[in-house]
Amino acid sequence: MNLYENEIVEWRRRFHRVPEEGWTEFETTAAVIERLESLGFAVKTGTDVINPEAVMGRNPTLVKEAEDRARRAGVPETVLRRMAGFTGCAGEIDTGRPGKTVGFRFELDCVVTGESDSPDHPPVREGFASIRPGLMHACGHDGHAAVGLGLAHWIADHLDELQGRFVLLFQPAEEGVRGAGAMAASGIADGLDYLFAAHAGCEFGPGEVGVLTHGFLATTKLDVYYEGIPAHAGSDPEKGRSALAAACQAVTSVLGIPRHSEGASRIAVGRLVAGEGRNVVPAHAFFQMEVRGATQAVNDFMTAEAVRIIEGMATVYGIRCRIEKAGEAAVFECDEECVLILEKAARSMPAVSSVRRFTTERGSEDCSMLARRVRSKGGKAGYFCFGCRHCGHHRPDFDIQDTVSLPEAFGIFVRIVQLTSSRAV
Numbered sequence: 334m335n336l337y338e339n340e341i342v343e344w345r346r347r348f349h350r351v352p353e354e355g356w357t358e359f360e361t362t363a364a365v366i367e368r369l370e371s372l373g374f375a376v377k378t379g380t381d382v383i384n385p386e387a388v389m390g391r392n393p394t395l396v397k398e399a400e401d402r403a404r405r406a407g408v409p410e411t412v413l414r415r416m417a418g419f420t421g422c423a424g425e426i427d428t429g430r431p432g433k434t435v436g437f438r439f440e441l442d443c444v445v446t447g448e449s450d451s452p453d454h455p456p457v458r459e460g461f462a463s464i465r466p467g468l469m470h471a472c473g474h475d476g477h478a479a480v481g482l483g484l485a486h487w488i489a490d491h492l493d494e495l496q497g498r499f500v501l502l503f504q505p506a507e508e509g510v511r512g513a514g515a516m517a518a519s520g521i522a523d524g525l526d527y528l529f530a531a532h533a534g535c536e537f538g539p540g541e542v543g544v545l546t547h548g549f550l551a552t553t554k555l556d557v558y559y560e561g562i563p564a565h566a567g568s569d570p571e572k573g574r575s576a577l578a579a580a581c582q583a584v585t586s587v588l589g590i591p592r593h594s595e596g597a598s599r600i601a602v603g604r605l606v607a608g609e610g611r612n613v614v615p616a617h618a619f620f621q622m623e624v625r626g627a628t629q630a631v632n633d634f635m636t637a638e639a640v641r642i643i644e645g646m647a648t649v650y651g652i653r654c655r656i657e658k659a660g661e662a663a664v665f666e667c668d669e670e671c672v673l674i675l676e677k678a679a680r681s682m683p684a685v686s687s688v689r690r691f692t693t694e695r696g697s698e699d700c701s702m703l704a705r706r707v708r709s710k711g712g713k714a715g716y717f718c719f720g721c722r723h724c725g726h727h728r729p730d731f732d733i734q735d736t737v738s739l740p741e742a743f744g745i746f747v748r749i750v751q752l753t754s755s756r757a758v
């Protein structure tokens with residue numbers, strides 16, 4: 334492995350050891366800021382890269398705890414002040430020569446799942462397993478962020494050979510599709526001619542690269558709060574209004590939303606909590622649900638129907654209702670020019686044995702929100718997957734074989750830079 338590749342594996346293992354969940358990535362963001370600035374990048378963070386009004390699914394209590402933890406871990410107060418409670422950052426570097434503005438997106442957050450302690454699990458064997466119970470980089474974002482830093486180093490070293498400008502986006506809270514919307518709404522990706530992003534694994538094995546044409550499901554995550562009226566269930570039941578009963582009716586009703594003739598859809602209610610005690614008319618209910626659609630129109634239909642039912646059920650039961658959007662992603666539309674760049678980049682890698690175009694209607698990816706914003710301003714977007722041998726994302730035994738898969742991803746990113754920004758072109 335060369336200098337950059339060694340460094341990438343080191344960063345990946347460092348991030349892997351100390352995972353941070355969405356919107357709490359203070360230590361990871363601080364490390365990225367420090368590194369980017371040492372390489373000569375101008376770094377923006379806090380509300381320069383996150384529009385607070387567009388933030389979804391951010392728990393202020395968790396954020397506060399994570400900020401304190403970062404402080405104790407030695408993150409300087411000046412850096413925390415710049416972040417202003419919002420994780421993520423963007424590094425920009427200009428060659429000073431006219432050319433394209435090329436953007437890259439890398440995620441920072443981990444998954445809320447504990448890591449395997451099996452001695453066969455590579456992070457355990459090599460001594461870099463998560464030190465935080467219940468949290469693990471089980472989706473490869475540690476590798477993505479590490480590749481981003483390796484790419485930043487390479488660009489800084491090769492600036493004389495390049496033209497145009499580069500913007501590296503380090504995005505918080507991809508899990509639950511919460512962060513990209515706020516980053517897009519900040520305007521940080523406006524003016525990009527190209528946006529590229531990648532993911533480890535997915536349906537691709539070692540040596541295989543998938544280039545997305547369009548796909549992933551559009552999705553909307555909703556948090557629903559019902560507030561009823563408490564009363565003694567035995568002596569004054571008529572004075573109460575049951576939030577629990579309303580929530581149960583709403584949940585079974587949303588699950589019955591008809592399918593849409595124009596494409597696949599999904600609906601799930603993953604969590605319902607309600608009530609206070611056996612003999613109290615339940616005054617509170619809370620549930621978390623999501624809808625998805627193969628097109629924006631299908632997803633919008635599912636969302637509108639769910640909202641109509643949830644609000645309607647509140648009226649039926651005479652209770653109050655509040656619905657919060659906790660996450661959002663669009664269908665990822667890629668541009669043919671970017672697909673061709675990615676195919677060429679991937680095919681130039683000796684370690685890559687197969688390159689194929691793909692589309693998928695499984696899962697969602699919130700980089701689609703950044704891509705949509707970039708494309709709405711006249712830019713183009715591309716996305717690829719670099720394979721590895723994994724047993725399933727978000728599992729305690731997920732692994733990406735960093736010494737093999739990350740150099741491959743890094744090589745493809747370097748090639749993208751050369752294909753879009755080389756002075757020789």
Ligand SMILES: [Zn+2]
Binds near residue numbers: 472473474507532
């Ligand atoms: Zn992921």
